[in-house]
Structure formats: structure tokens, C-alpha cells
Amino acid sequence: MSENVVIHPTAHVDPRATIGDGSRIWINVQIREGAEIGKDCILSKDVYIDHGVTIGDRCKVQNSVSVYNGVTIGDGVFVGPNACFTNDKVPRAENPDWVVTSTRVESGASIGANATIVCGITIGEYAMIAAGSVVTRDVAPFTLVMGNPA
Numbered sequence: 001m002s003e004n005v006v007i008h009p010t011a012h013v014d015p016r017a018t019i020g021d022g023s024r025i026w027i028n029v030q031i032r033e034g035a036e037i038g039k040d041c042i043l044s045k046d047v048y049i050d051h052g053v054t055i056g057d058r059c060k061v062q063n064s065v066s067v068y069n070g071v072t073i074g075d076g077v078f079v080g081p082n083a084c085f086t087n088d089k090v091p092r093a094e095n096p097d098w099v100v101t102s103t104r105v106e107s108g109a110s111i112g113a114n115a116t117i118v119c120g121i122t123i124g125e126y127a128m129i130a131a132g133s134v135v136t137r138d139v140a141p142f143t144l145v146m147g148n149p150a
Helices: none
Strands: 071-073 103-105
Touching: none
Parallel strands: 071 103
Antiparallel strands: none
């Protein structure tokens, strides 16, 4: 990690994670092994980044966001507080055949507070997800979606 990365003392960043220059990791953030965080990102209080997640440059991830394995986030993406990404299409406590279902958020997209992003979709460039929405299918670039389902 470069010298200009700021990591709060309460954050836990696995040494096998990659953090880009100029990024700031705040209070109680957990970044797991193999995660890749781009340059000039802000990960706010209580964010969880699972193993294998990729986040592009200049992203802002607000308080209490969970980003699970299988999620790829492009450059310049805003993720509002308490948003959650899933990675299991049919969640069960026990499933020996479970596989990760991937999700992609394209560059410039914005995801509002408390939105839930159901796995297996793509959110297009500069799309806007309204606060509290449940996104269950692909969102076209430059589109605003809202509601449940969005």
C-alpha cells in the first residue's frame, strides 16, 4: 500500500487486499483477502467488502454498506448508506451446490440509501437507483429506477 492511503486504526484490511493510492478507509471497515479497491476511493464507517470484490477508482461507499463476493463496481460509482448487494439467487443456510451469482455496477452509477441489489444483474453506466429500491433485473445505462421491484 502506498503512503497516501488513509486507514483508520479500527479498520481491518487484510494484507492480501489491494488499496489504490489516495483511498481512505474509515472506522470499523473490513476489507477481506483478494479485494481490490481503486484509487481515490472513500469507504465510510462500518463498510464490509468481501473477498474477491473489485471496486474501481473514485468510488464513494457510504456507511454500513455490504458488498459481497461476486460484485464488481466500476469507476466513479456512488453507493448510499445501508445499501446491500447479494450474491445468492436462492439463499439457504445449507446448500452444498451453492455458487456465487455475479453482479456488475458500471461506471458513474449511483445507488441510493437502503437499496438492495439482487445478484445476477448489471446496473448500466450513470444509472440512478432511488433510495429504498429493490433491484431485481438489469438497469439500462442513464436510467432512473425506483420502487420494489425497481
